[in-house]
Amino acid sequence: LPPSLGQLPLAMRKSIKGSLLFGAAAVAFASGLSDPQTDALLEQLKAFEAEFGRYKETSALELRRAKKQSAIEQGVLTERLAVLEATERRRLHINEAEADEKIAWNEGNWTANAAAIADLQSAADHTWLILCGSLVMFMQAGFAMVEAGCCRAKNVQNILMKNLVDVCIGTMCWWSLGWGLAYGIGEDENNSFANDAQFFGHGFTEVDENGKFTPSNTMVNWFFQWAFSSATATIVSGGVAERVQFTGYAIFTVVMTSWIYPVVVHWTWGYGWLSGGTDYHINPTGFLDFAGSGIVHMCGGVGALVGSVVVGPRNGRFDADVGEAFAPHSLPLIVLGTFILWFGWYGFNCGSTLAMSTAAKGTLAAQVAMNTTLAAATAGLVVLMLRFAMFRKYDIGGMCNGILAGLVSITAGCGNVECGSAVIIGAVGALLFQGASSLLQRLKVDDPVDAFAVHGACGAWGVLAAAFFDWGTGVDYFNGWNGWECVSNDDGCIKGAFGEAVAANVVEVLAISGWTAGMSLAVFVPLRLAKLLRADDETQEKGMDEAKHSPSKAYVMSY
Numbered sequence: 001l002p003p004s005l006g007q008l009p010l011a012m013r014k015s016i017k018g019s020l021l022f023g024a025a026a027v028a029f030a031s032g033l034s035d036p037q038t039d040a041l042l043e044q045l046k047a048f049e050a051e052f053g054r055y056k057e058t059s060a061l062e063l064r065r066a067k068k069q070s071a072i073e074q075g076v077l078t079e080r081l082a083v084l085e086a087t088e089r090r091r092l093h094i095n096e097a098e099a100d101e102k103i104a105w106n107e108g109n110w111t112a113n114a115a116a117i118a119d120l121q122s123a124a125d126h127t128w129l130i131l132c133g134s135l136v137m138f139m140q141a142g143f144a145m146v147e148a149g150c151c152r153a154k155n156v157q158n159i160l161m162k163n164l165v166d167v168c169i170g171t172m173c174w175w176s177l178g179w180g181l182a183y184g185i186g187e188d189e190n191n192s193f194a195n196d197a198q199f200f201g202h203g204f205t206e207v208d209e210n211g212k213f214t215p216s217n218t219m220v221n222w223f224f225q226w227a228f229s230s231a232t233a234t235i236v237s238g239g240v241a242e243r244v245q246f247t248g249y250a251i252f253t254v255v256m257t258s259w260i261y262p263v264v265v266h267w268t269w270g271y272g273w274l275s276g277g278t279d280y281h282i283n284p285t286g287f288l289d290f291a292g293s294g295i296v297h298m299c300g301g302v303g304a305l306v307g308s309v310v311v312g313p314r315n316g317r318f319d320a321d322v323g324e325a326f327a328p329h330s331l332p333l334i335v336l337g338t339f340i341l342w343f344g345w346y347g348f349n350c351g352s353t354l355a356m357s358t359a360a361k362g363t364l365a366a367q368v369a370m371n372t373t374l375a376a377a378t379a380g381l382v383v384l385m386l387r388f389a390m391f392r393k394y395d396i397g398g399m400c401n402g403i404l405a406g407l408v409s410i411t412a413g414c415g416n417v418e419c420g421s422a423v424i425i426g427a428v429g430a431l432l433f434q435g436a437s438s439l440l441q442r443l444k445v446d447d448p449v450d451a452f453a454v455h456g457a458c459g460a461w462g463v464l465a466a467a468f469f470d471w472g473t474g475v476d477y478f479n480g481w482n483g484w485e486c487v488s489n490d491d492g493c494i495k496g497a498f499g500e501a502v503a504a505n506v507v508e509v510l511a512i513s514g515w516t517a518g519m520s521l522a523v524f525v526p527l528r529l530a531k532l533l534r535a536d537d538e539t540q541e542k543g544m545d546e547a548k549h550s551p552s553k554a555y556v557m558s559y
Contacts, residue, residue, distance in 0.1 A: 121357035122217075128356035129224045135347025136227035140167055142344060143234045145337025146400070147241060148554075149330040150449045154543025155242045156329075156554035162237045162246070166253055170230040173258035176200050178229055179222055181262035182270045192273040192280040194266045224351065225265070228292060231348075232261045232300040238449035239304025243314045243540055246548070248533035252307070252523050260519045261299055264512050268295050274508055276487075285487055285500035287508045288470070288480040290368075291352035293412030293462025294508050299516050301456025304447065306520035310528050313446030315540045326448075328397055338400040342376055345407050349414045364483045368414045372407065375414075375426030379406025382430035398434075401450050405433035408458040413466030416479050421469040428465070429458045460509045467505040472498060 144163040148156045177199060184198030197203065204222070206214040233253045240249065266272045268287060276286025289295050317326055328334060349372045350365045383402025387395040409429030410422055417425065436453035447453070472478040477486045478497035486493035527533040539547045546552040 124357045125355045126217075126220050129220045129351060129354065132347035132351025133220075133224040133227045135344045136224075136231065136351065137167075139227075139231060139341050139344035139348065140234060142337045142340030142342075143231070143238070145333045145340060146404075147238045147337075147449050149333030149335075149337060150238070150328045150397070151242050152326065152543070153329040153555060154545055154553075156545060157549045158246070158544035159237075159241055160554070161549070162241075162249060163234055165246075165250060166233045166237060167230050169250060169253045170233050170257040171226060173254055174226045174229045174262075175222075177258040178262040179225070181259070182225070182265035183221070190271050191266075194263050194272075195270065224354075225269075228296050228348075229257050229261055229265075232296050232303075233257050235297065235300025235451055235455050236303040236307055239301075239447050239451035240307040240311050241448045242544070243535050244307070244311055245532060245535050248524075248527040251527060251532070252303075252520075255519070255523050256303060260303070260516055261296075264295055264299050264515060267511065268508065274504060274511065276504075282504050282507060283500040285478060285480065285494070285497045285504065287463075287504040288416065288466050288501055289412045289463055289505070289508065290415040290466065290481075291349045291411045293408055293410075293459045293466070294505075294512050296459075297408045297411065297455040298459030298463065298509070299512055301452045301454070301459050302513050302516040303520045304451035305445070305456055306517055307524055308440075308445050308447045308452070310521070310524040311534050313444060314448075315537055317446045318444045331396055334397050334400050338403055342403060342407065345372060345376070345411075349411055352415070360484065364415060370419055371410055371414045371417060371422035374419055374422045375406040375410035375429070376403045377406070378423045378426035379403060379409065379430035379433070382427050383434060386430070386434055401437075401454055402430045402433060404454045405429045405458045408455055409462040409465065411459075412462040413469055415483055416466065416471060416481075417469040418471050421465075421471070425462070425465045425469060429461055432457050432461050460513070463505050463509050464502075467498075467502040470498065470501065474498075 140163060144160055147163065148159045151159055179201075180197055180199035181194045184195045184203075198218070201222075204216060204218045206216075208214070233256045236252065236256065237249070267274045268289060269275075271277075273280050274282055274287045276282075276284055278284055314326065316322060346369055350368045353361050353365045353368065355361045356365065380399050380403035383405070384394065384399040387393075387398045406426035406429050409425050409432075410417075413425065414422070433450070433453050436457035437447075437450050440447055440450075440452065445452075467478075470478050470480060472480075472486055473493075475498050476495050477493045478501045479486050480497075480501055482488075487497045488494055524533060535544070545554055
């Protein structure tokens with residue numbers, strides 16, 4: 001065949017070749033060629049016909065296979081098309097009306113999903129605050145154990161009763177008046193000094209004309225903040241232990257939880273005059289006290305100091321030959337109470353994130369937990385070594401108070417300082433605790449549990465440290481309440497915010513100390529003059545349990 005025919009399909013080439021051979025044989029026969037030549041052409045033609053027959057059979061078989069495979073693939077495609085057309089949301093061909101319907105359906109789903117996510121976030125935040133508030137409430141058991149262990153066995157029942165009364169009276173006062181003064185916002189705007197709405201839980205829920213209730217987040221916030229208010233009153237209990245009358249102490253608890261502490265809370269956490277702003281606020285940045293070194297602990301510590309001074313020392317406390325008459329009667333209770341308080345402090349500090357529905361809040365809570373742990377451990381070790389250097393003996397009770405001093409010191413800045421700063425804050429807090437404790441003994445101020453040294457002195461230090469050690473860049477920027485980010489406006493990080501925060505925190509220390517001291521004096525002094533504050537000498541000598549309680553002893557030993 002000519003080369004130009006080589007590009008044709010094999011079947012066509014074979015057909016052409018066969019036709020040519022047949023034609024050549026016919027020509028040879030017609031031209032009278034010799035028989036041998038004709039026979040050769042005929043034999044060649046027969047061989048080709050056989051070859052062509054085999055090829056036709058092979059081609060037919062391949063064609064059947066190809067048709068069969070094509071039919072299979074066509075069936076699969078048909079089935080898939082039927083499935084797609086049967087699926088409402090994946091229809092291949094829809095008109096404009098159907099498209100609009102599908103878009104509306106998707107938008108409805110997005111709205112429903114957003115609402116469901118918001119519900120889950122709210123549930124997570126509620127669960128977090130209820131859990132942390134319960135931990136803070138459990139700290140009352142720690143306070144009770146530490147205070148009972150630090151005092152003499154003959155007054156244990158009286159100590160425990162006061163701790164129970166703190167919680168019960170504090171609850172009723174916070175519900176009736178405290179919350180409203182601190183956070184209750186009515187129809188008017190927030191006030192600078194104190195608020196005047198939501199007393200007795202009024203307005204916590206809304207009811208329409210059909211009696212349908214619409215709840216709010218107010219109840220969970222009330223619960224969490226209630227636990228803090230009870231702790232403040234309990235701090236005072238330790239400072240006046242073993243010589244205060246129950247009636248006088250109960251009156252002070254009412255005033256503390258319904259007036260003194262709520263006003264302090266409003267100035268600060270309630271967006272009062274110490275918070276940041278440009279209206280009636282101290283300055284645009286405002287104070288920083290993340291979990292209450294000043295708001296809770298310093299307030300209670302100053303109240304304990306005033307109470308200790310006004311009620312006077314226990315009979316014989318500073319006599320020359322006192323010996324170990326006033327030594328703690330139970331170190332196991334002190335250690336147990338310290339562990340309980342340390343455990344509950346994670347609710348106190350970590351819970352002050354006030355939410356747990358975002359990754360940022362979760363990581364902040366973890367940072368708070370880490371700082372809290374480091375400060376407590378550091379302060380405990382520092383006091384243990386310091387007292388060993390002073391007395392050449394190990395003082396476990398002192399170590400316990402050192403741990404508490406570290407916890408109080410880090411409470412204000414636990415959310416805005418680095419872990420190394422937390423170690424320093426705890427160490428300095430331990431030194432301040434020891435200094436304040438020694439100073440009060442020199443001044444003959446009887447504070448049986450070192451309430452002022454732990455909560456008052458270290459609370460003030462914690463407030464200042466929260467500003468000094470803020471992890472904002474340099475000494476110009478400030479992170480504060482923003483945690484991971486600087487205090488900023490539309491132009492970026494605000495320069496000068498650090499100085500404003502330091503000034504606000506210094507004022508916080510002075511304002512809370514002055515307010516608490518003045519109000520506490522206004523309560524304790526009249527009670528002392530009315531002989532409702534200090535227990536008489538006979539009762540102190542006999543012991544509060546025997547004189548005032550039934551049974552007459554906290555411990556009944558049987559052998």
